Amino acid sequence: MKFTLSWLRDHLDTEAGVDEIARTLNAIGLEVEGIEDRGAALATFRIARVIEATQHPNADRLRQLRVDIGDGVERSVVCGAPNARTGLVGVAALPGEFVPGTGVTLKVGEIRGVKSEAMMLSAREMGLGDDHSGIVDLPADAPIGASYVKWAGLDDPIIEISVTPNRGDALSVRGIARDLAAAGLGTLKPWSAPPVPATYEAPLNWKIEDPRACLHVLGRAVRGVKNGPSPQWLQDRLTAIGLRPISALVDITNLFTFDLGRPLHVFDVAKVKGTNLTMRMAREGETLVALNGKDYVLTAEDGVIADEAGAEALGGVIGGMPSGCDEATTECFIECALFDPVRIALSGRRHDVRTDARSRFERGVDPAFLRDGLEAATRLIIELCGGEASEISEAGAEPAWKRSATLRFERVATYGGLDLPTDEAMGRLERLGFAVQARDAASVTVAVPSWRNDVASDLSAYHAGGGALTQYEGLDRARAAKAAEGCAAIEPEADLVEEVLRLGGLDAVPAVSLPALAVIPPPAFTAKQSRAALTRRVLAARGMLEGVTFAFMEAKTAAMFGATPDALRLVNPIAADLDQMRPTPVASLLLAASRNAARGFGDVALCELGAAYRDVTPEGQAAVAAGVRHGSTPRMWNTPARGVDAMDAKGDAIAVLAALGVPMAALQVTADAPGFYHPGRSGVVRQGPKVVLATFGEVHPTVLAALDLPGPAVAFEVLLDAVPEPKRRKKGAPDLPAFQPLRRDFAFLVDDTVAAEALLRAARGADKALISDVSLFDRYQGKGVPDGQVSLAIQVTIQPREATLTDVQIEAVADRVVAAVAKATGAVLRA
Incomplete structure (x- = not known):
């Protein structure tokens, strides 16, 4: 989102400079991406008058000029501009100055034998546009020798901010001014839209055939207009933010998009077929020739504005070429509508169309601003283009957008970590436009303003009675309504806490660590x-x-x-x-x-x-x-x-x-x-x-x-x-016996019906203090072993812990193993 400092001051009464404004914007969450000072590169250029313009003696397409830049010295300039003439007032650059549009630093030169001591500049050479048809032609009363930057008002910095997807209101200069005023950086100037009297019946009527295509729409015609170039102040304002001036009618709609966040569209009444403009869903395969010159094949999921001949605009995204206004337009029809944000986003993404209107509608525009926006646009069109206004045509109804939210004052500290007086918290909300409905010592309930659809948002607020619940693509109406009811229960208190915190500056919010739940963090996996x-x-x-x-x-x-x-x-x-x-x-x-x-x-x-x-x-x-x-x-x-x-x-x-x-x-x-x-x-x-x-x-x-x-x-x-979980034991010193283990082998004859496991278990239990392990290493049945019996050979590991075992002690352990196995299984030691 771009805007100039002077444009901001049209809505904000403040003496703050651009640096202070930028710091405040960053502090309240509207991150400044850049500040462009267009006048810095043009600061040395002066307004100059052509004293005399004569034909170059050695070139048919060049003119020899004598130029006065107000310092009492006449300079010779060779110029190829077709509009160079005696008495013309333009802009001159002197040797040593850098011309941004050409990337050249001027030097005194000689062209076809004639000395050139300066350069008369075109708009493109100054980097102020694409016009290179001739040198800049200023009014005759422009002060000779004065700084062109100051005279033309180009010492007006351009500020660019990034806007998060939830802040549709910040895609307007007035919305930004409102936030700055709420943060204490000046006062928001009053704004109103007095009704424009109607003098004739509207030539076109609105019809909403499918509520999925549009929720609410107003429109009115203005006849007797002259659609020429817009005034210089309007062209300068649009050029500063990167838009190309087209015509007065189109430029006015672009102005309202950025100034008030209210996208508009104008139709040429003479080009519309029939007397109705219909909001409907596109027919599968229907085509639209858009204002950008491209053809789009529409789908049944796209909402369009159509006349009797077919689609004339992709609603809320881009207008159509056949009904667009041009220099021959004498009667225009202004469209001011409210569209479903999700459907706008899906249509724009489907057809890869990125427009300023789409970026605002898909974030959500002010649903209560249609009539005021239409009245203001009508008045400006009459001021700039002349004409008279018709009655207002309307279809649909204003959505039930009104909602409230409650803030418990303690939540500012518990959610945000900031101990703030309750009156200050209240004041910040009120300066943003939140009206107090009820208050006690612990909490306050406020009415959410219509332009803040991101606070305490209820998806059903976008839908008028009987409207389509298109936030949920692919769901039937009953399921969509139920889903919207669930969304209405989203806790809005956190939204209010965020508003209170950011208006004091996000950098003022203290860093508070989350409480440690345990000294050792819990495992990531169960x-x-x-x-x-x-x-x-x-x-x-x-x-x-x-x-x-x-x-x-x-x-x-x-x-x-x-x-x-x-x-x-x-x-x-x-x-x-x-x-x-x-x-x-x-x-x-x-x-x-x-x-x-x-x-x-x-x-x-x-x-x-x-x-x-x-x-x-x-x-x-x-x-x-x-x-x-x-x-x-x-x-x-x-x-x-x-x-x-x-x-x-x-x-x-x-x-x-x-x-x-x-x-x-x-x-x-x-x-x-x-x-x-x-x-x-x-x-x-x-x-x-x-x-x-x-x-x-x-x-x-x-x-x-x-x-x-x-x-x-x-x-x-x-x-x-x-499988049981292994027991967690405190780690201690490893159990490392100081004495070497002993291993003794035993072979037992046992009935082949006896399980080897029983024999091993008996051997382990023979002396639990000294026997650390018993394993089976051989099973034999055949020659030398009686029928019905089997030879099982085991290895017993004896681990002394207190002293080295004597032969007598070792033999005693062996005897206990033999006895224990014999008692448990009936086995005998094999000879």
């Missing part, structure tokens, strides 16, 4: 999330590929892996063979392995972290880390490939449990695996007799046959929800 991530890494490190499969499958297939209650049957499955929630992810992985095998890739190792479904309760949905291996193990340089077996699956399950911190000594394996495993080649890993942590084993041959998957295949499940 224990469940951390477990899942760790499990994925462990399985990936073991060569498994993670899959993501459907959590449902065919009921007949699911029944092979567990119960399939009707409550877990899908009422509306996405496919006929995906109608049952799976009992275990193993089933999904085996189906994936079957599809791979059918395509010639039989050796797979797949894993998945997913859900297993037992019933419809939350407890019936278990988090499971499952894996499947099929075919052969990878061939290594030192070992040949072999078919996968139950121990591969057990190793995967145990690796996950170990990584999750489960103490290995506390685990035991039982043979009661689920029915889809091979009996005798599967197991259940438990922690104690009741807590099941994992299952593993070969997949039952009947299941493999049903899935058309040739064996062998093994699988495992780790029940992540059942």
Whole structure:
């Protein structure tokens, strides 16, 4: 948003200079992006008069001038401008001065034998426009020798600010002046729009065919206008902010867009077909030739202004060429409308049209300013172009924009960290235009002004009774209305706190640290999330590929892996063979392995972290880390490939449990695996007799046959929800015994029906003070071992802590191991 200092002072009564204004703008949240002093580069240029202009003796297209710049010295100037003549008053640059439009520093020269001691400048050479048809032609009474910058008012800095998307009111010079006045930098000047008397009936009428296209619109005609160039003050004002003056009518609409934040559009009445202008949605494929000269193909989601011939403007975004005003216009029709901000934004983005009108409508304009804006524009058109005004044509109704907000004074301190007197907080809000409705010692309720649609915003405020709720694209009216009701409940108090704080200067708000909730910050991930991530890494490190499969499958297939209650049957499955929630992810992985095998890739190792479904309760949905291996193990340089077996699956399950911190000594394996495993080649890993942590084993041959998957295949499940969280203990000194451990091997003969786990457990309990570990390293059955028995060899680690053990003490420990194993399992020491 750009504006000049003098333009700002049209609305703000202040003696503040540009630097103080810039500091205040930054302090109240309207960030200054730049200040341009156009006069700085032109400060040395002087107003000069051509005493005499004669033909150059050696060039047909050049003129020889004698120029007076008011210092009593006549200078010779060679000039090629066609308008150079005796008596012309223009602008001269002397040798040594820099001409910004050409990038050249002047020197005394000689052109075709004639000395040139200065340069008469065009507007483009001074960087003041594109006109290069001739030198600047000033009024005859311009003071010769005076600074051109001061005489022309170019010592007027241009200020540019950035405006956040919520501050549509700050896209107007008056809105900026209002904020500065509220911040204490001057007084906002009064503004009014006296009605313009109507002298004839409006030649065009408004019709809102679809409320999505427009909410409220006013219009009136002015006949007898002369649409020539706009006056110099208006052209200068637009040129200063980067706009190109076009004609008086168009320039007036641009002025109102920036001055008051009220976009307008003017139609040439003679070019409009019929007597109605209709606000409607575009017909699919309808075209519009816009004022920028481009053709646009419209969609059914674009709101347009149309006459009998078709679309004449993309409402709120850009006007159309066929009905635009030009020098021949004698009667214009002013459009002043209110559009849906979201629809304007979507249409502008859809067609990549960026205009000043769009940037204001999509942020939200003042819904109560239509009539005053139309009256003011009518009066200015009559002043500059002549003519008389018609009656006002209107369609729609002003939206129910009125709303209130409540501020508890304590919130200024608790939300903003600033201890501010209540009267000061009140005063800041009132200076912004918030009217007090009710007040007590603790709070105040204010009426929000119409131009601040970002405060206590209720989306329904944009919609008149019966209007379209288009903030919610794609929703039907009932759902959109319900959504708008929810938005109305947004807490507006924070908006008021922000207004109070920024008017005192954001730099005055103290920096307050958030309270520390704990000395050590909480972990970024929950224990469940951390477990899942760790499990994925462990399985990936073991060569498994993670899959993501459907959590449902065919009921007949699911029944092979567990119960399939009707409550877990899908009422509306996405496919006929995906109608049952799976009992275990193993089933999904085996189906994936079957599809791979059918395509010639039989050796797979797949894993998945997913859900297993037992019933419809939350407890019936278990988090499971499952894996499947099929075919052969990878061939290594030192070992040949072999078919996968139950121990591969057990190793995967145990690796996950170990990584999750489960103490290995506390685990035991039982043979009661689920029915889809091979009996005798599967197991259940438990922690104690009741807590099941994992299952593993070969997949039952009947299941493999049903899935058309040739064996062998093994699988495992780790029940992540059942894995206990490791106990967090305070770190102390590491337990590093000072004595070397001893290892003794024992081989026992035991009935082959006895589980090795029972033997290991008995050995560990033989002497808990000295035995630190027991492991099985060999199992033998065959020659030398009686039928029905098996040889189990274990290694016992003895860790002395207080003194080196003597032979007698070591033998005593060994005897206790043998006795404990014999008592628990009936095993005898193998000879």
